[in-house]
Amino acid sequence: MSTPKPRRSPKPExxxxxxxRTRGLILDAATAExxxxxxxxxxxxxxxxxxxxxxxxxxxxxxxxxxLYRALGERWRQRQSELVSPGxxxxxxxxxxxxxxxxxxxxxxxxxxxxxxxxGPRTDPDQAPRSERLRGYVDEVHARQAAGRLxxxxxxxxxxxxxMAAAMATVTLPHVVEGVCGADARSPEFVRHYAEQxxxxxxxxxxxxx
Numbered sequence: 019m020s021t022p023k024p025r026r027s028p029k030p031e032x033x034x035x036x037x038x039r040t041r042g043l044i045l046d047a048a049t050a051e052x053x054x055x056x057x058x059x060x061x062x063x064x065x066x067x068x069x070x071x072x073x074x075x076x077x078x079x080x081x082x083x084x085x086l087y088r089a090l091g092e093r094w095r096q097r098q099s100e101l102v103s104p105g106x107x108x109x110x111x112x113x114x115x116x117x118x119x120x121x122x123x124x125x126x127x128x129x130x131x132x133x134x135x136x137x138g139p140r141t142d143p144d145q146a147p148r149s150e151r152l153r154g155y156v157d158e159v160h161a162r163q164a165a166g167r168l169x170x171x172x173x174x175x176x177x178x179x180x181x182m183a184a185a186m187a188t189v190t191l192p193h194v195v196e197g198v199c200g201a202d203a204r205s206p207e208f209v210r211h212y213a214e215q216x217x218x219x220x221x222x223x224x225x226x227x228x
Contacts, residue, residue, distance in 0.1 A: 041079050043069040045093060048086050052087035056131040057087055090142050094125055096152075107227050108158055109220035115185040116213035126189040148165055152178070159225065167224030177223070184216050
């Protein structure tokens with residue numbers, strides 16, 4: 019019985035004939051590279067090597083580093099729309115975002131890097147759509163306050179920021195998690211427990227639907 023031949027990797031010209039697959043390979047590789055090094059530290063040569071494609075294909079499909087980064091932003095927004103559908107209660111939204119530490123940790127790191135490298139709205143093409151999305155979130159919190167579910171002293175915008183930061187903590191503060199909880203911040207058991215706790219706090223604050 020003959021031994022099966024190993025499957026060969028597609029040649030570059032074959033990848034060009036399958037643009038969606040090639041784009042996907044590049045985006046996956048870029049997610050890992052940008053998540054590890056941020057925009058400033060990421061290298062296109064490293065992304066091409068991760069993806070197994072010619073570096074020129076990145077320029078061909080994405081018009082360079084900035085275009086590739088914007089495409090990742092669009093992918094992140096698509097992920098968010100799939101993660102939380104309209105009408106999802108706020109505590110459940112927070113729980114799902116906290117679980118991204120398991121399901122999409124590189125996406126959470128990308129979000130953290132975007133904050134660390136933020137240089138102001140003039141250099142951020144996503145500022146306007148992001149602000150619109152975030153205002154919708156804050157409006158939900160404000161509606162709970164208007165209904166008497168939150169004390170008047172609470173600033174809905176500040177509370178929203180606190181909850182968003184809390185949802186990211188297992189990715190952004192793993193050393194604090196280990197120091198305070200004595201747990202591995204990457205442990206699925208701990209992340210699930212933490213997500214439930216963050217959701218519980220949101221419910222106790224009165225952010226559940228009436």
